[in-house]
Amino acid sequence: MSDTDAFEPVQTARALSSAVGHSDTAVIMSETKPEWSRRNFIKGVIASGVTVSGAVYFGPALTRPNLLSAQGVERLVALNINGQTRRVDVLPGETLAMTLRYKLGLTGTKLGCDRGECGACTVIISGTTHYSCSTLTQRVRDREITTVEGLESPDGKLHPVQQAFIDELGPQCGFCTPGQVMSAVALLEANPNPTRSEARIAMSGNLCRCGAYDHYLNGVMRAAEESQNG
Amino acid sequence: MMKDMIPGFDLFQPTEIESALELLDRFGEDGWALAGGYDSLDWFKNRGKHPEAVIDLQGLTGLNGILEGPNGVEIGALTTLTEIEHNSIIRERFGLLAEAASKVASPQIRNAGTLGGNLCQDARCWYYRYGVSCYRAGGNTCYASAPDALNREHALFGVNRCVAVTPSDTAVALVTLDAEMVIRNSGGERIVNAEDFFMKPSADITRMTVLEAGDLLTAIRIPNTWAGADFYFEKVTDRNSWDFALVSVASAIKNSADQIDDARIVCGAVQCIPRRLENVEVMIRGRVRNENTAAQAGALAVQEAEPLNYNHFKIPLMENLVKRAVRG
Numbered sequence A: 001m002s003d004t005d006a007f008e009p010v011q012t013a014r015a016l017s018s019a020v021g022h023s024d025t026a027v028i029m030s031e032t033k034p035e036w037s038r039r040n041f042i043k044g045v046i047a048s049g050v051t052v053s054g055a056v057y058f059g060p061a062l063t064r065p066n067l068l069s070a071q072g073v074e075r076l077v078a079l080n081i082n083g084q085t086r087r088v089d090v091l092p093g094e095t096l097a098m099t100l101r102y103k104l105g106l107t108g109t110k111l112g113c114d115r116g117e118c119g120a121c122t123v124i125i126s127g128t129t130h131y132s133c134s135t136l137t138q139r140v141r142d143r144e145i146t147t148v149e150g151l152e153s154p155d156g157k158l159h160p161v162q163q164a165f166i167d168e169l170g171p172q173c174g175f176c177t178p179g180q181v182m183s184a185v186a187l188l189e190a191n192p193n194p195t196r197s198e199a200r201i202a203m204s205g206n207l208c209r210c211g212a213y214d215h216y217l218n219g220v221m222r223a224a225e226e227s228q229n230g
Numbered sequence B: 001m002m003k004d005m006i007p008g009f010d011l012f013q014p015t016e017i018e019s020a021l022e023l024l025d026r027f028g029e030d031g032w033a034l035a036g037g038y039d040s041l042d043w044f045k046n047r048g049k050h051p052e053a054v055i056d057l058q059g060l061t062g063l064n065g066i067l068e069g070p071n072g073v074e075i076g077a078l079t080t081l082t083e084i085e086h087n088s089i090i091r092e093r094f095g096l097l098a099e100a101a102s103k104v105a106s107p108q109i110r111n112a113g114t115l116g117g118n119l120c121q122d123a124r125c126w127y128y129r130y131g132v133s134c135y136r137a138g139g140n141t142c143y144a145s146a147p148d149a150l151n152r153e154h155a156l157f158g159v160n161r162c163v164a165v166t167p168s169d170t171a172v173a174l175v176t177l178d179a180e181m182v183i184r185n186s187g188g189e190r191i192v193n194a195e196d197f198f199m200k201p202s203a204d205i206t207r208m209t210v211l212e213a214g215d216l217l218t219a220i221r222i223p224n225t226w227a228g229a230d231f232y233f234e235k236v237t238d239r240n241s242w243d244f245a246l247v248s249v250a251s252a253i254k255n256s257a258d259q260i261d262d263a264r265i266v267c268g269a270v271q272c273i274p275r276r277l278e279n280v281e282v283m284i285r286g287r288v289r290n291e292n293t294a295a296q297a298g299a300l301a302v303q304e305a306e307p308l309n310y311n312h313f314k315i316p317l318m319e320n321l322v323k324r325a326v327r328g
């Protein structure tokens, strides 16, 4: 961004900064708001070093050109998914499951309940499991996200957990499987040699309507064993 | 799927607490503090709440982590339940809280859900969550206590129009441990005892805690008072994972030479706030810790219970849990 672009809002911000002064705050806007007072407030926030993204993009950008230019970050964010940088346009209230499935085409992550009650949408974020249906994408901009698509090696060899689930006949209908796989992978990364009861707890946030729990548990134990031997 | 898109709000991501407090002030009732999001996102998706501005607390410096000091332990409000469950200081000194945290919801929810959010979560009454205009939502009736209402999860005690129960597992442990809540707003800081933090419906039916718009819970302090005491926690649920308590019990007991010197016993999911059983604590003090004392404690605990249509089963459940907590 050029100095000229930034000039006007910075002035606005100076006028407001004593009242606002959030040089630390990122703002992600959902839509263009007409009210001047709020707009100026947000401008102030932004120009004092904040980041913004969201539906500003869809809005009449020309009515507030400085909003986008002043703050450095837009609603277009770079996500680190399966080791790749994916640039994508993300609304403030958008969940990671939505972004993955409907914007990035990563449909391996399933949506069951969309309410944190089933585990079908489980992904690994910086080493721990999370429900992507209940995670706002804008909150994981700087994290490492792994989905089921990111597990097999470049030569197409399945992850030991995926292979063990096949060998132990884990999936029945298969809808919960990607989530089950992610929970098992995160467990074995943190604890390569779990007891069966530790594995049961680690898998306890993944519902299986087909009731294949014991098969999945057998799979986790087999994957652990085979990783130890291999 | 479209119905599950969250309606628009502006997302603010401050890193300094002063900015968060100012934003909360600025937006007042239209602002919403977001921690782990496991209560918030459900409300947004169900169109139950529609804030204009969501203030993300995740990036705030100084609200995360567990510190040990001379007078006890301080836990930042944004510390996740998983961190609390595994933290060695909490496990060694206040194992009761680690145990309670480990029983919340599911591993994925504990990985993001925070202690602050768990304590501040709203009532889990299914009528209220469905979006009806009941007392708690500002209306003038309670659907859960209507003659044909399904209320097996609801309260046995302290009912005042609303019969919802406290949903938080960690709240029960923290009242037992005499914890203190550190609250900040743009005007300054105040400290509230855990026992006074939760709101009775008789005082304000629309709030679960003493927090008002503009307030942030910043930390939870646990004094040394009960460190290393004999703890007991048990939560009974329909399923082993994901479920809120039907009844839970937390206790801290100090014994000497076969006698109970001091005790705290608190039950969850039987009243709108964690129910401290002071009469039981008084009764067992100085008594021998045995089956007989335990049985009397259990009986006393449920003496004033007033069941609704479908929650009679909670009475023997609570009696037995208190009995086990006292027996140890």
Ligand SMILES: Cc1cc2nc3c(=O)[nH]c(=O)nc-3n(C[C@H](O)[C@H](O)[C@H](O)COP(=O)(O)OP(=O)(O)OC[C@H]3O[C@@H](n4cnc5c(N)ncnc54)[C@H](O)[C@@H]3O)c2cc1C
Residues within 6 Å of the ligand: A115, A116, A117, B032, B033, B034, B035, B036, B037, B038, B039, B040, B041, B057, B077, B078, B103, B104, B105, B106, B109, B112, B113, B114, B115, B116, B117, B118, B120, B121, B122, B167, B168, B169, B170, B211, B215, B216, B217, B218, B242, B243, B244, B245
């Ligand atoms: C399927 C499911 C099952 C669950 N089961 C259980 C269970 O068995 N036991 C249990 O105890 N809980 C359970 N919960 C709730 C869960 O523990 C959540 O972690 C908790 O509700 C909220 O924590 P959070 O950090 O995600 O909060 P958020 O959703 O971010 O916040 C919850 C509320 O608290 C407010 N808030 C959060 N932090 C602060 C703060 N620092 N200061 C002021 N206000 C704040 C928010 O504004 C919001 O109103 C369950 C939730 C789900 C979805």
Ligand code: SF4
Residues within 6 Å of the ligand: B123, B125, B126, B127, B128, B134, B135, B136, B137, B141, B142, B143, B144, B145, B161, B162, B163, B164
């Ligand atoms: S129990 Fe409380 S929250 Fe539930 S319907 Fe009655 S008033 Fe509303």
Ligand code: FES
Residues within 6 Å of the ligand: A110, A111, A112, A113, A114, A115, A116, A117, A118, A119, A120, A121, A122, A131, A132, A133, A134
């Ligand atoms: S879809 Fe996320 S937990 Fe069910």
Ligand code: FES
Residues within 6 Å of the ligand: A170, A171, A172, A173, A174, A175, A176, A177, A207, A208, A209, A210, A211, A212
């Ligand atoms: S295999 Fe069908 S839901 Fe688990």
